[in-house]
Amino acid sequence: MTTANDFLHRFQLEHAGVRGAIVRLDDAWRQTRANGDYTDPLIDLLGQTVAASALFTSAIKFQGRLSIHLRDSGALRLLFADCTHDGQVRGIVRWDGTAPKTDVVLESGARLAITIENAVTDSRYQGLVPVEHGDLASAFEGYFQRSEQLPTRLVLAATAERCGGLMLQQVATAGGAPLGDADGWNRAEHLLATLTPDELLGLPPEEVLLRLFHEEGVRLQPAQPLAFGCTCSRERVGGMLRSLGREENEAVLAEQGSIQITCEFCNRQYVFDEADVAAVFADEPPAEAVRTRH
Numbered sequence: 001m002t003t004a005n006d007f008l009h010r011f012q013l014e015h016a017g018v019r020g021a022i023v024r025l026d027d028a029w030r031q032t033r034a035n036g037d038y039t040d041p042l043i044d045l046l047g048q049t050v051a052a053s054a055l056f057t058s059a060i061k062f063q064g065r066l067s068i069h070l071r072d073s074g075a076l077r078l079l080f081a082d083c084t085h086d087g088q089v090r091g092i093v094r095w096d097g098t099a100p101k102t103d104v105v106l107e108s109g110a111r112l113a114i115t116i117e118n119a120v121t122d123s124r125y126q127g128l129v130p131v132e133h134g135d136l137a138s139a140f141e142g143y144f145q146r147s148e149q150l151p152t153r154l155v156l157a158a159t160a161e162r163c164g165g166l167m168l169q170q171v172a173t174a175g176g177a178p179l180g181d182a183d184g185w186n187r188a189e190h191l192l193a194t195l196t197p198d199e200l201l202g203l204p205p206e207e208v209l210l211r212l213f214h215e216e217g218v219r220l221q222p223a224q225p226l227a228f229g230c231t232c233s234r235e236r237v238g239g240m241l242r243s244l245g246r247e248e249n250e251a252v253l254a255e256q257g258s259i260q261i262t263c264e265f266c267n268r269q270y271v272f273d274e275a276d277v278a279a280v281f282a283d284e285p286p287a288e289a290v291r292t293r294h
Helices: 027-033 040-057 136-148 184-192 197-202 205-213 234-244 246-256 274-280 287-293
Strands: 007-013 018-025 064-071 076-084 088-095 111-118 123-130 152-158 163-170 218-220 259-262 269-272
Touching: 007 040, 007 205, 018 027, 018 040, 018 184, 018 205, 027 040, 027 088, 040 064, 040 076, 040 088, 040 136, 040 152, 040 163, 111 136, 123 136, 136 152, 152 184, 152 197, 163 184, 163 197, 184 205, 197 205, 205 218, 234 246, 234 259, 234 269, 234 274, 246 259, 246 274, 269 274
Parallel strands: none
Antiparallel strands: 007 018, 007 218, 018 163, 064 076, 064 111, 076 088, 111 123, 152 163, 259 269
16 A cells, blocks of 8 residues: 555756655555564664665666665674565664664674666676765765766655655766766755755655755656565465475474464464475475485
């Protein structure tokens, strides 16, 4: 389900030669957050990352999924979010030990990966860069500068009820020169820096863009709806069980009577009994038969 407050708008600043996107997630963000018991600093991290995953899809044309994956060298074990080409978002964060009560500073040993999976061409592209600054927006800007040589500026914000982001990217001509006037990118950067989190999360997108860029020839494109969506399925779980092997599955069945798997993203539970597991391995000979044959 989508609401009026779950959207992605692409836009152009025609005088400055800049493209951009603005994202806001309301219902979709609350569904994502509800699947984990997160403290405020982790809510902030995850909300920013989920918003960024939707923002980054605005700059590419593909059928598939874009994911953000950050592993820190400290207690931040996993920070992950993804968004599909049709606006289905999800995310998760995992922390070792007691969850933080104060703002999280990313350690210099952290690694940021952005992966694009194209379902049409069955291709996969991944860019991996070190995190050189302690906040997410700077880490993402560094990724685009290193991996894409694309000047990018971001403002990201999140609360327990809503998350959002605004991204600007400099557009170049075929020859590599900036598309707008000579000072366009510099103006756009400075104007974006005046945007507050309350404005980003609270004002209508048209008002945000006109307040910031009213002299830059704003051209706002229609909204793309966003919604929470998880790709888990019984078939996928069955594939995972199959990859573990028949013997390991049978050992769990013998001990527990059934195999219960809970999706970390949506909390949906899948239960496999003896007959279900047999169906997973229906086209494989029993382990005893394999040993006898050899």
